[in-house]
Structures are given as structure tokens and as C-alpha cells.
Amino acid sequence: MAIKRWSPSQIVSRQEKFILGRLKRNGKLYAFLRLHRDQLFDDAFQRELETMYRDNGTGKDPHPPALLAMVVLLQSYAGASDATAVELSLLDLRWQMVLDCLGTVEPLFSQGALFDFRQRLIAADLDRRLLERSRELARETKAFDPKKLPKTLRVAMDSSPLEGAGRVEDTVNLLGHAGRKIVACVAGLLHWTEARVCREAGCPLLLAASVKQGLDLDWSDPDEKATAIPTLIEQLTELEQWVAAHLPDELTRPPLDEHVATLRQIIGQDLEPDPGGSGRLRIRQGVAEDRRVSIEDKEMRHGRKTKSKRFNGYKRHLAIDLDTLLVLAVAVLPANRPEQDAAPSLVADITSQGLTIAALYIDRGYINAPVVDEILARRGRVICRPWLAHNGTHFSKRDFTLNMRDRTITCPAGEQQPIVLGAKVEFPADTCRACSLRGKCTDAGLDRGRSVAIADNELLQHRLRKQAATPQGRRELRERVPIEHRQAHTCRRQGRHARYLGTRKNEFDLRRASAVSNLEVIQRLLEAQSTRAARAVARAA
Structure with missing residues (x-):
């Protein structure tokens, strides 16, 4: 069995020039992939893809792995199934141009070949490399100023619901x-x-x-x-x-x-x-912990994004570079798993690329992830909205004064008590009973005083509250907005419903969708650079 390497022509033919000219408004990524396919699938990356196959001299020669990897990207861009991908490679000139098979009347690959390639890609964890390769291409094409591609990054993380493909039953x-x-x-x-x-x-x-x-x-x-x-x-x-x-x-x-x-x-x-x-x-009265909701998909779970929004399936997690808007890493977990469980996987994929997180922008679901303590330990920055305490019409925790240096808490009436992280502070019943502000503070019985819960990470929460109270801190919190836009874009690209059964296959689907998203970012930047250069030449003339 010999593994063929994909070697598409680098010369743009007359027919390709015509097709490229028609892609100036819609389908711009087809043009980008045609012009940069040799850079995206260079010899080094093709050698990586070839490691999925054993060259033992027997068996049928496989299709060039890089060719099928390109098909995988085209599938995500067009939202095409395996069967549709085979037909598009025969009937769509844009697909034929990208795959270097203009005028072909025989399929380049079969549904079975695509399925086998996908299984191999997942087993070898090379779908992760496909995503990483899209970021590497940004550097190779000089789409970004080199100063915007440092080794230390401002990273944002976010999650969104992904409805499972399995049938949910009572x-x-x-x-x-x-x-x-x-x-x-x-x-x-x-x-x-x-x-x-x-x-x-x-x-x-x-x-x-x-x-x-x-x-x-x-x-x-x-x-x-x-x-x-x-x-x-x-x-x-x-x-x-x-x-x-x-x-x-x-x-x-x-x-x-x-x-x-x-x-x-x-x-x-x-x-x-x-x-x-x-x-x-x-x-059973009530819902069992980690309840299975589908026979066909054993990993789907009940989940909720907010108190009122429930769903069944998975959560998809993205980590992006805020300076380039490129997706760095992704993860898919069952819907009942908290956001913090995805952080180790995201961080591992980022660090494997030789990158370091200098500042982490997250929502409160990730605040207990180990990476938060790691970043703070090396004097990095964590930007997150603090937890806000509510107590109805009574004084909330925000009305108390916390002194984290002396480890004390002072109530609105001036009574002070020591605090212990992760424990509950109990104010003396006698003091609270005699307090003129008792009616605004607690409904507890006369034999009990006001209690205030102190979180394990109260020191961090105190710091976050101080940040959010300043104009600069609020401005930094707003800098996380781009990842919410990226999540929305990914949701439109991948869809609200999972394409596959199981966590790993849906993670593959999210990785290729994110790779396509990165390529679109690069394409837009290169197009903008070209437009600026053309205008500069016109002004000089």
C-alpha cells in the first residue's frame, strides 16, 4: 500500500481565473482555499496526515490524506453530508477548482472513504492539528502584524448549547x-x-x-x-x-x-x-444525577444554560485569541458538566502550541477552573464578572464591608466578625436582636443572628468586585464580547443540533467548523490588505 501525496497545480488556469472572478461577492472562501491550498497542506502537514496509515505493502492504496482533509473543510463550509460531498465534487465547479479536478466525470472519493478518513483523523487526534494549522497559516500568509501573534496571549473562553442528535424519551x-x-x-x-x-x-x-x-x-x-x-x-x-x-x-x-x-x-x-x-x-420523584436521556446517544445529558433555558445534549466550548479573533482550542462536554470542567482541555491544547495565557477573559462558570489559580500564581490577569449576592429586600453581602487583609467582615451597623474562607460567618444573636437595623438585615429567629457565606475564592471575588467598580475594569469586561460573537458565528456554521452521536465526533465537527472560521478571518484580512494596497497605488498614480 503506497500513500499518495496530494500535489495540486499551483498555476491558475484560464477556467479557474473565470471562477475566481465570480467569487468576489459570495463563496470567497473557495477562492481563498484554491489560492492557499499548497500553504495550508504543505509537505510537513501532509507527512503528519500520512501517519494515520500503515505502509505495509498490502491493501488498497488510500486517497491522498490532504485531499480528504480539504473535503472535510469544504463539507463544513457548505454544510454538506458525505453523500452530498461526493455529488458536489462532481457537479460544483467551486469544489472541483479547490480539489484540483475541474472537468472530472468520476468521483474522486466515496462516502466510505470519507467515513474511514474521518475515523482515522479522530483516532489520531489530527483534527486538533487541522485547527492549529489554520492559526499557523495566519502567520505564514502575514495576515496579521507579527506583533499580534505573540507567544503570550489574551484568551477568552465561552460555551453555548448543542442539542444532541439522539432521541430524548421519557x-x-x-x-x-x-x-x-x-x-x-x-x-x-x-x-x-x-x-x-x-x-x-x-x-x-x-x-x-x-x-x-x-x-x-x-x-x-x-x-x-x-x-x-x-x-x-x-x-x-x-x-x-x-x-x-x-x-x-x-x-x-x-x-x-x-x-x-x-x-x-x-x-x-x-x-x-x-x-x-x-x-x-x-x-423516581426528581431527576437522578447524571441521568441518561437517550438510548442512541449514551453521552447526551440534561443541561441548562440559564435558569430558564434547558436543553438536552452537549456544551461546546471555545477559546479564542482576543487580538486576532482566531479560535485556539475547542471542547465538547455533556450538557450537565460545568464550564470549569472544559478549561483543562482547552488550556492543554493551547499550551501544546507553545502559547501562554497572559490574561484570561471568562464568565463565572469557569471561575473555579484550575487554570485561574495557575494564571494568578504567575501574576497573570483574570477578567471576570464577580458573583453578585442577592437577599431580597434585606441587606445583601454587598452591603457588608470585607477586609481581606485583616480577614474581617463588618455589617451595616458596624459589628465586626472574623472570617474564614469557605465557611459561614455567624453574627452574635444578642447583638443582632438589639440592632435597630435588624428588620432590614434578617428574618432569622430571635435566637439567631445574621449569617453571611464566605466563598473559598472570596479573595478572588473581592478583587473582581473592585475591578468591576472602576471604569477601566468595566472596559476590560466588555473586551470579552468578541467571543460571544464568535460563538454565534460558530452556531450558525455548525448548527444548533449535533451532527453526530457522542462527544468525540461532535468535537471533531466543532474543530473543523472552527478551522473554517479561522480561515475566513484570514481571508477577510488578506482581502482588506489587498484593497488598501490597491488604493495606495491609485493615490500615488
Whole structure:
């Protein structure tokens, strides 16, 4: 097996000149990719891509990896599926120009080749390099003043919701879906029909178009509704026992063991014993921690971006350089994971490029990330809005005076108490009971005084509050706005709904979307430079 290297022509043909001339308003990135493809996929980067393949002298020769990497970028730019990408490479002159195949009548690649390449790219973590390469291109094309590409950066981080691609179901349907997965797997192993498996295993409910249809209950009647879960669980238990008796060896191996584990996971997270002492199970009151919401996508989770905005799926995280607006690193995590969990991955990808974060612009979700302490320890800067304490119509924490040097807190009436980080300050009950401001301060009983919670990072919060109180501090907080614009642009590019199942594949999709976004930034800057140069020449003439 020989690995071919992509060597597109650097000479612009007459037909390409015509196409480039038509791309001055729309589709400008096609023109940029055509003119800079040899720089983007230089020999060094092509050698990196070739490491995904083993050259053992056997097997079918793979397509040039750089060619398929370019297709991956074009897919993201055009929002094209694998099947559509194959057709566009044959029917769209812009695609043909970029891929150096104008006039071709045979597909350069197949859907299977694209799928295989994507899997290899993810396994080798080279989608990360594709994103990094877009930033390297900014330096090579001189799109930025070299002073704007230092090794120490002002970095901003932000997150946005990404709705998962898996179907979200309620408890009854999750249980039924998990049971059907077992039935389908058993049918494949035994070469039976699914209907036969259901009859033999004693789970006829799974034969119905939907479990709720099979139960045929009056769901408005609480007594009938209460019988749904016990009836379904009884049949699912019969199914699991039948599988254990007839396929004991297969039950310990994939994929059957995975499907059975999924069923047990749903039962464990969504059901609880009936407190009435009937010995039956009922739907859990409240939501289990880390609850699985989809059978098809096991990593999707419930999440919320704000108190009122809920979603199911993932959070996508971006880290950008505020001076160039280039995306440096990305991460995708289940929606229930806090923002601070994404920071280590983002920082690792940034430092692997030989870059250092001098100033970090974040929102409050990232404030407890380890990188915050690391930056402060080396005398870097963290710019973030402080937590604001609220206490209804009573005095809030902001009405108290904190002295972080002496570690004391003083109430509006002048009473002072020592503080301990991470603990709660309790003012004396006798002092509060006699205070004339008590009605404005607390509703606690007469045997208790006012209490104030002191955060573990109170020293940092105190510093952030002082920053936000100055004009310069508020101006610095507004400097984080570009990452919100970049998130909105990425959302339009990638879409609000995930293209793939699972965290890693969606991270790949976010990386290529961010790479395309970076290339668009470079294209606009080079275009602006060209326009300024042309105007200067015109003025000189």
C-alpha cells in the first residue's frame, strides 16, 4: 500500500481565473482555499496526515490524506453530508477548482472513504492539528502584524448549547427502547425475527408500535397509570432472564452485554421502590444525577444554560485569541458538566502550541477552573464578572464591608466578625436582636443572628468586585464580547443540533467548523490588505 501525496497545480488556469472572478461577492472562501491550498497542506502537514496509515505493502492504496482533509473543510463550509460531498465534487465547479479536478466525470472519493478518513483523523487526534494549522497559516500568509501573534496571549473562553442528535424519551419509552435493543441483538445472534424473540421471551409489549400503545391504559387515571411501570418491568425482567438462560456466553460479550447494561442503567436511574410497601417500582420523584436521556446517544445529558433555558445534549466550548479573533482550542462536554470542567482541555491544547495565557477573559462558570489559580500564581490577569449576592429586600453581602487583609467582615451597623474562607460567618444573636437595623438585615429567629457565606475564592471575588467598580475594569469586561460573537458565528456554521452521536465526533465537527472560521478571518484580512494596497497605488498614480 503506497500513500499518495496530494500535489495540486499551483498555476491558475484560464477556467479557474473565470471562477475566481465570480467569487468576489459570495463563496470567497473557495477562492481563498484554491489560492492557499499548497500553504495550508504543505509537505510537513501532509507527512503528519500520512501517519494515520500503515505502509505495509498490502491493501488498497488510500486517497491522498490532504485531499480528504480539504473535503472535510469544504463539507463544513457548505454544510454538506458525505453523500452530498461526493455529488458536489462532481457537479460544483467551486469544489472541483479547490480539489484540483475541474472537468472530472468520476468521483474522486466515496462516502466510505470519507467515513474511514474521518475515523482515522479522530483516532489520531489530527483534527486538533487541522485547527492549529489554520492559526499557523495566519502567520505564514502575514495576515496579521507579527506583533499580534505573540507567544503570550489574551484568551477568552465561552460555551453555548448543542442539542444532541439522539432521541430524548421519557422513562416508559426509554425502558421500551432499551428492551427493543436487546430483542434486536438477540434476533441477530439467533437468526430469528424480533417477533419470535418477543413471543419466546414473554415480552409482547415490545411488539407494539409503541410501549404506551401496547399498555393501552387510561393515562388520566392515576390507578391505571401506576400499573404501567410494574407491567413493563415484569416483561423486561422476563426478557433478561430468558436471555441469561439461552445466551449465557453472548451475555458477557459485546454488543449484547452493552444493551443489557443500558437497560439496567435506565432502571437504576429512573425508578425507585414504591414507598407504599407494595414491593413494586415506580418512576423516581426528581431527576437522578447524571441521568441518561437517550438510548442512541449514551453521552447526551440534561443541561441548562440559564435558569430558564434547558436543553438536552452537549456544551461546546471555545477559546479564542482576543487580538486576532482566531479560535485556539475547542471542547465538547455533556450538557450537565460545568464550564470549569472544559478549561483543562482547552488550556492543554493551547499550551501544546507553545502559547501562554497572559490574561484570561471568562464568565463565572469557569471561575473555579484550575487554570485561574495557575494564571494568578504567575501574576497573570483574570477578567471576570464577580458573583453578585442577592437577599431580597434585606441587606445583601454587598452591603457588608470585607477586609481581606485583616480577614474581617463588618455589617451595616458596624459589628465586626472574623472570617474564614469557605465557611459561614455567624453574627452574635444578642447583638443582632438589639440592632435597630435588624428588620432590614434578617428574618432569622430571635435566637439567631445574621449569617453571611464566605466563598473559598472570596479573595478572588473581592478583587473582581473592585475591578468591576472602576471604569477601566468595566472596559476590560466588555473586551470579552468578541467571543460571544464568535460563538454565534460558530452556531450558525455548525448548527444548533449535533451532527453526530457522542462527544468525540461532535468535537471533531466543532474543530473543523472552527478551522473554517479561522480561515475566513484570514481571508477577510488578506482581502482588506489587498484593497488598501490597491488604493495606495491609485493615490500615488
